Amino acid sequence: MLRRSLLGALSVVLVTSAATGVAHAGPSDAAAAVTFSDTFDGAAGSAVNSSKWTLETGDNVNNHERQYYTSGTNNAALDGQGHLVITAKKENPANYQCWYGTCQYTSARLNTSGKFSAQYGHVEARMKIPRGQGMWPAFWMLGTDIGSVGWPNSGEIDVMENVGFEPSTVHGTIHGPGYSGSAGVGAGYSLPGGQAFADAFHTFAVDWAPNSIKWSVDGVVYQTRTPADVSGKTWAFNKPFFLILNLAVGGYWPGDPNSSTAFPAQLVVDSVSVTTSDTPAPTGGAIRGLAGKCVDVAAANPANGTPVQLYDCNGTAAQQWTVGSDGTIRALGKCLDVNSGGTADGTPVQLYDCNGTAAQKWTVSSARDIVNPQANKCLDVTGNNSANGTRLQIWTCSGGANQKWTVG
Known part of the structure; x- marks a missing residue:
């Protein structure tokens, strides 16, 4: 020191x-x-x-x-x-x-x-x-x-x-x-x-x-x-x-x-x-999780249906998220979305046009969970796998490290 x-x-x-x-x-x-x-x-x-x-x-x-x-x-x-x-x-x-x-x-x-x-x-x-x-x-x-x-x-x-x-x-x-x-x-x-x-x-x-x-x-x-x-x-x-x-x-x-x-x-x-x-925002920025890696839009592609994955944090726009007062989590001008509005364990998440549906509503808890209330399930790293490119999904909240996130 x-x-x-x-x-x-x-x-x-x-x-x-x-x-x-x-x-x-x-x-x-x-x-x-x-x-x-x-x-x-x-x-x-x-x-x-x-x-x-x-x-x-x-x-x-x-x-x-x-x-x-x-x-x-x-x-x-x-x-x-x-x-x-x-x-x-x-x-x-x-x-x-x-x-x-x-x-x-x-x-x-x-x-x-x-x-x-x-x-x-x-x-x-x-x-x-x-x-x-x-x-x-x-x-x-x-x-x-x-x-x-x-x-x-x-x-x-x-x-x-x-x-x-x-x-x-x-x-x-x-x-x-x-x-x-x-x-x-x-x-x-x-x-x-x-x-x-x-x-x-x-x-x-x-x-x-x-x-x-x-x-x-x-x-x-x-x-x-x-x-x-x-x-x-x-x-x-x-x-x-x-x-x-x-x-x-x-x-x-x-x-x-x-x-x-x-x-x-x-x-x-x-x-x-x-x-x-320019203006510190505790509700926005990178979302970090398992192994210190970030929630990432695959290939920084803003197209509807683009997978959302875990990836090394790199500061790009594909990893800059805003948690809105309306319950949405946004990047590249679009929303974090549960595929087809599913509620089952293992339903993947994706990027999609913001449409106000329950599939795009999220709650960030003080325990560092990101929850989709419609499904009452947590944003989850598939298979607890910290490899780059691992798809994110919703899963029954377990308190595991693969469901813990730091926002901003």
């Missing part, structure tokens, strides 16, 4: 808008949305999209980290399978110099400063972190005013940090004036049964609104922070922030690598997405 210092190249960069975001109208045209999405598609060995990301270079004396961050593709490259791979290596091919002398490791750090920023919304990354003593992967954000106000006045939101000596635990933290570094405000989240985060991909996210930040892992919210948590000090998070991904080696918090640490070590990033809104 110690702050990773901003490298010199960023100190003069200010961001005032989501320059590379895609603006589009929500289903009701009530508020324009700005989205950022990178699924890291490209040829194996190619560089990240330079219109979205900047590679920082240099070392970091503030935390006593051991790596030198490089440009190019030596330490950050696409794998040809839809992933960004950030690789920490025990090497020094160019005689890089660090605060402690000749550098022992190389790695990479990417940011969206000057290219994308957001104020509020759902911010997430699906990643598989490395294992090993001294590893310090992170997905985090800094206030765009850092060049003028400095850190920690800029604010820092750590969506996910892991230190290698805690393989089962990740941390979410905020840093601001008077509560920074080891005094940052946050909490940890641990996997059950001694599972290690390095064993599989997980989705790390914050839901960020005025005076509120909620952290989640795989859709499970594990902490919420508000101005009440900073003991009367300045809440530094009601303004634009940009994104950062990095894999540090060593430092005060994780400690240095030792003989048990295997190199190269890799942080594998499947996707990063941000969905924001």
